[in-house]
Amino acid sequence: xxxxxxxxxxxxxxxxxxxxxxxxxxxxxxxxxxxxxxxxxxxxxxxxxxxxxxxxxxxxxxxxxxxxxxxxxxxxxxxxxxxxxxxxxxxxxxxxxxxxxxxxxxxxxxxxxxxxxxxxxxxxxx
Amino acid sequence: xxxxxxxxxxxxxxxxxxxxxxxxxxxxxxxxxxxxxxxxxxxxxxxxxxxxxxxxxxxxxxxxxxxxxxxxxxxxxxxxxxxxxxxxxxxxxxxxxxxxxxxxxxxxxxxxxxxxxxxxxxxxxxxxxxxxxxxxxxxxxxxxxxxxxxxxxxxxxxxxxxxxxxxxxxxxxxxxxxxxxxxxxxxxxxxxxxxxxxxxxxxxxxxxxxxxxxxxxxxxxxxxxxxxxxxxxxxxxxxxxxxxxxxxxxxxxxxxxxxxxxxxxxxxxxxxxxxxxxxxxxxxxxxxxxxxxxxxxxxxxxxxxxxxxxxxxxxxxxxxxxxxxxxxxxxxxxxxxxxxxxxxxxxxxxxxxxxxxxxxxxxxxxxxxxxxxxxxxxxxxxxxxxxxxxxxxxxxxxxxxxxxxxxxxxxxxxxxxxxxxxxxxxxxxxxxxxxxxxxxxxxxxxxxxxxxxxxxxxxxxxxxxxxxxxxxxxxxxxxxxxxxxxxxxxxxxxxxxxxxxxxxxxxxxxxxxxxxxxxxxxxxxxxxxxxxxxxxxxxxxxxxxxxxxxxxxxxxxxxxxxxxxxxxxxxxxxxxxxxxxxxxxxxxxxxxxxxxxxxxxxxxxxxxxxxxxxxxxxxxxxxxxxxxxxxxxxxxxxxxxxxxxxxxxxxxxxxxxxxxxxx
Numbered sequence: 048x049x050x051x052x053x054x055x056x057x058x059x060x061x062x063x064x065x066x067x068x069x070x071x072x073x074x075x076x077x078x079x080x081x082x083x084x085x086x087x088x089x090x091x092x093x094x095x096x097x098x099x100x101x102x103x104x105x106x107x108x109x110x111x112x113x114x115x116x117x118x119x120x121x122x123x124x125x126x127x128x129x130x131x132x133x134x135x136x137x138x139x140x141x142x143x144x145x146x147x148x149x150x151x152x153x154x155x156x157x158x159x160x161x162x163x164x165x166x167x168x169x170x171x172x173x
Numbered sequence: 174x175x176x177x178x179x180x181x182x183x184x185x186x187x188x189x190x191x192x193x194x195x196x197x198x199x200x201x202x203x204x205x206x207x208x209x210x211x212x213x214x215x216x217x218x219x220x221x222x223x224x225x226x227x228x229x230x231x232x233x234x235x236x237x238x239x240x241x242x243x244x245x246x247x248x249x250x251x252x253x254x255x256x257x258x259x260x261x262x263x264x265x266x267x268x269x270x271x272x273x274x275x276x277x278x279x280x281x282x283x284x285x286x287x288x289x290x291x292x293x294x295x296x297x298x299x300x301x302x303x304x305x306x307x308x309x310x311x312x313x314x315x316x317x318x319x320x321x322x323x324x325x326x327x328x329x330x331x332x333x334x335x336x337x338x339x340x341x342x343x344x345x346x347x348x349x350x351x352x353x354x355x356x357x358x359x360x361x362x363x364x365x366x367x368x369x370x371x372x373x374x375x376x377x378x379x380x381x382x383x384x385x386x387x388x389x390x391x392x393x394x395x396x397x398x399x400x401x402x403x404x405x406x407x408x409x410x411x412x413x414x415x416x417x418x419x420x421x422x423x424x425x426x427x428x429x430x431x432x433x434x435x436x437x438x439x440x441x442x443x444x445x446x447x448x449x450x451x452x453x454x455x456x457x458x459x460x461x462x463x464x465x466x467x468x469x470x471x472x473x474x475x476x477x478x479x480x481x482x483x484x485x486x487x488x489x490x491x492x493x494x495x496x497x498x499x500x501x502x503x504x505x506x507x508x509x510x511x512x513x514x515x516x517x518x519x520x521x522x523x524x525x526x527x528x529x530x531x532x533x534x535x536x537x538x539x540x541x542x543x544x545x546x547x548x549x550x551x552x553x554x555x556x557x558x559x560x561x562x563x564x565x566x567x568x569x570x571x572x573x574x575x576x577x578x579x580x581x582x583x584x585x586x587x588x589x590x591x592x593x594x595x596x597x598x599x600x601x602x603x604x605x606x607x608x609x610x611x612x613x614x615x616x617x618x619x620x621x622x623x624x625x626x627x628x629x630x631x632x633x634x635x636x637x638x639x640x641x642x643x644x645x646x647x648x649x650x651x652x653x654x655x656x657x658x659x660x661x662x663x664x665x666x667x668x669x670x671x672x673x674x675x676x677x678x679x680x681x682x683x684x685x686x687x688x689x690x691x692x693x694x695x696x697x698x699x700x701x702x703x704x705x706x707x708x709x710x711x712x713x714x715x716x717x718x719x720x721x722x723x724x725x726x727x728x729x730x731x732x733x734x735x736x737x738x739x740x741x742x743x744x745x746x747x748x749x750x751x752x753x754x755x756x757x758x759x760x761x762x763x764x765x766x767x768x769x770x771x772x773x774x775x776x777x778x779x780x781x782x783x784x785x786x787x788x789x790x791x792x793x794x795x796x797x798x799x800x801x802x803x804x805x806x807x808x809x810x811x812x813x814x815x816x817x818x819x820x821x822x823x824x825x826x827x828x829x830x831x832x833x834x835x836x
Contacts, residue, residue: 071462072455078463085467088474116465118545119555122478123471125542135542164458165573168566171469 052109052141054080055101060149063156064105071164076105077112081120082167083151084144088123093131094150101145174316175265175783176754177274181220182259183252185234186213188819193217195754197783197806204785205793205801205826208811213820214787218325218758223247224260224279226318227292227309233327241288244281251819257282257289266315273297275315277308316753320351323742324781328759334741335726335734337713343741344684344712351749352680357673361666368662377648384645387638394631401627405620412613419606426599430591434600437590444583451576454569461569465555466562475552482548484538491536498529680748681707688714688744694775695736695743695768714741731763739776746781754783761792773797778804795828 056064056076064079073079087094113120124143125135133139161167176195181187195204208214215233222230228240235243248258259280265272274297281290294305304311312318323343334340349355426432433440468475502525509518642649689705696702702724704717716724726734739760746755757780761769769792777784778801786793793801808826813819 072459073462075463082462082467085470089470116468116551116555118548118551119468119475119478122482122542122544122548123474125544126474126478126481129540129542163573164455164462165570165577167462168458168466168570171466171563171566 052137052144054107054109054112054144054148056080056103056105056107056152057100057149058103060152061103061105063152067152067155067161070162071167073164073167077107077114079155080107080112080148080152081114082170083155084120084148085151086154086170087147087151088127090150090154094146096146096150099145099149174753176221176785177263177265178261179217179221179224179263180259180261181217182261182280183249183256184220184258184260185216185247185249186813186818186820187216188249188251188817188821191820191822193809193822194807195783195785201804201806202780202782202784203777203801203805204783205798205805205808206785206787206811207790207793207809207826208787208820209789209813212811212813214789214811215327215758216820217787218327218756220260221262221756222321222325224262224277225312225316225321227279227290229309229318231318231322244288244290245283248281248283249819251817254283317350319346320753323347323351323745324753325756326742326758328735328757328762331735331738331742334738335729337726340714340726340738340741341712344707344714344745347745347749348677348680348684348712351745352676354673354677354680357669357676361669361673364662364666364669368659368666377645377651380641380645380648381652384638384641384649387634387641390634391631391638394627394634398624398627398631401620401624405617405624408613408616408620412610412617415606415609415613419603419610422599422603422606426596426603429596429599430589431596431599431603433586433590434593434596437587440583440586440590444580444587447576447579447583449576451573451580454573454576458566458569458573461562461566464562465558466566468555469559469563469566472559475555478544479549479552481540481542482544482552485541485544486546486549488536488538488541491532495529495533495536498525498532502526502529678709681709683748684744687747688740691743691747691776692737692740695740695771696733701733732765732768735763736768736771739772743776743780753781754785755781756785756787758787759792760786760788769797770800773800777801790827793826798826798828 124140128135128139179193181191219232261278263276265274276295278293703719706715810823
């Protein structure tokens with residue numbers, strides 16, 4: 048069940064999120080993680096990385112991560128699983144979440160000109 | 174002065190009316206009047222003086238008696254005192270080149286116990302009331318009493334004149350009054366009086382004082398104007414300098430970025446406001462970013478999800494309907510009446526089955542994500558939220574952009590603001606320069622006002638002055654005139670003083686010569702006195718003998734002293750121009766025969782133009798009469814009646830044809 052999912056981040060992602068926190072002024076991991084997921088789902092290509100080493104001490108519960116839009120995020124993940132050719136099983140959904148989340152965080156961190164909250168918001172209009 | 178006649182009416186010893194014709198001819202200047210002692214010779218001399226001078230006359234018979242008593246007692250004893258006595262003197266003088274004849278009548282009578290005196294003066298036969306009333310003053314102009322006493326003298330007393338002290342008094346009086354020195358003195362005094370009288374009327378003086386006051390005011394006003402003008406110029410100069418200095422400092426201040434320094438607070442405020450706006454926008458943006466906003470990136474995916482959800486919904490519904498429709502279709506066919514042919518029944522069955530299959534096909538999904546039933550609703554709500562968030566985000570981005578831009582701008586400007594320490598000295602200097610300009614401007618304003626006031630005052634005072642001067646032109650002219658009069662009077666007085674002293678010296682020296690010549694002429698011992706000097710200050714006579722030794726007059730004999738006195742009088746008469754009659758009473762009293770002859774031969778015929786000799790038969794005896802005869806114009810003899818104690822005047826002299834008259 049999705050409510051039992053606990054999100055763990057890699058140390059790299061943690062470091063990247065720390066950098067993003069400083070630049071955007073956002074304070075919560077979950078807020079930035081939602082941006083990372085959305086950015087990755089936005090990219091129609093299938094992520095190349097299949098395994099993520101979750102070696103950091105950051106743990107986020109699904110409820111904390113998804114907030115009031117848990118159903119929407121879950122539905123979108125299922126939809127992405129199907130699109131990427133996988134049965135939207137709990138495991139598949141969980142894995143898809145982890146992969147896309149880390150890819151999205153990587154995208155965000157890759158934007159070296161992302162220096163403010165404006166820059167973050169502006170991503171939506173690209 | 175020429176005595177014409179003397180008339181006596183019951184005066185003293187003379188009873189009735191006695192008349193003496195006193196006129197003389199050229200070369201015959203002598204009127205000889207003979208009389209024994211006590212006959213009234215001296216009374217004649219008194220009569221002449223009394224008629225002329227009244228109470229002031231120095232009559233020999235008066236002594237210390239009061240004038241009124243003297244008058245009363247001089248009425249002839251035999252006469253009626255109520256009718257009184259009278260004296261009349263007729264004489265002529267030359268006034269302004271014209272001979273005028275005066276007739277002076279002095280009469281007096283006893284009214285009760287009082288004496289009433291009356292004086293009448295007739296000039297050229299016409300009674301003159303004014304002169305009659307003011308005779309005492311008038312006679313002083315004709316013949317001053319002081320002078321008269323020198324010419325009407327008693328030979329017995331004349332000797333006293335030889336005394337240096339007395340002589341000095343006589344000489345001084347004579348020089349001053351007879352020789353015109355007094356006239357010069359008088360003239361000087363008159364000039365001084367004139368000078369002092371040269372005063373403006375108090376009105377004119379007031380006007381002139383006002384004018385002088387205004388003139389002083391005018392001068393003061395004009396001095397003030399030029400002083401104020403100088404002050405104004407200086408103030409203007411200081412102001413210009415201060416402004417130039419301020420401009421210079423302002424330029425330096427601007428070069429040093431001083432204006433930015435002054436705007437620093439505003440810039441900082443702008444920066445703070447921009448930063449605040451930016452922060453606000455960012456906070457709002459963060460609010461958005463924390464919410465649903467990331468889902469904006471997945472609009473397409475959400476739309477697909479929506480479709481999927483709808484399809485799953487429809488399939489689910491279709492699956493439920495198909496089961497129900499199968500039993501319902503069977504029930505419907507069963508309900509068909511038996512009259513319906515089987516073919517039709519079969520056809521309907523087929524149709525219904527096809528329709529059911531079609532439905533079943535719709536329920537058959539390619540993909541089933543097992544999405545929740547309420548997702549449609551959630552998605553549509555989300556769609557609206559995202560739409561609103563997008564609009565809001567656009568606004569906020571714009572605001573943040575603007576804020577960031579403004580912040581950058583303000584920061585750039587602030588970067589150009591100079592350091593306060595660097596600018597402080599300039600600020601202080603500029604403030605000082607501004608203060609200086611303000612002070613200088615105030616000074617200029619004040620100086621301008623003062624200058625204008627002084628100008629106005631000057632104009633006013635000048636106008637006042639001009640107006641007053643026009644009005645007071647007359648007093649001004651008069652003042653000028655008075656000044657001139659005073660100056661000339663002063664000059665004339667100085668001249669007169671010099672003239673007076675010169676005149677005095679001249680007279681004194683003339684007198685010295687005349688007296689010495691007279692004395693030497695009369696003296697028997699002609700060599701006794703070599704020279705004679707008169708002191709110009711003290712008028713004393715100093716005699717010197719042949720050896721140059723001074724001779725004390727008291728060492729001279731009585732006769733010699735008498736001769737010296739006569740010489741003095743003669744000298745005076747000569748220097749005075751022999752204008753006055755000489756009356757000599759008892760001329761030869763103390764003299765010896767030689768001196769008598771000298772007087773008769775050398776003095777009497779030359780003593781003056783008119784000489785009245787009052788003599789006894791002892792003085793002018795037969796011998797002397799013969800020697801004198803060629804010079805005699807008239808001779809009278811006074812006959813005294815011892816029984817009636819009266820005297821009458823007869824013609825002739827003893828030893829003449831009229832000698833019979835003599836007693």
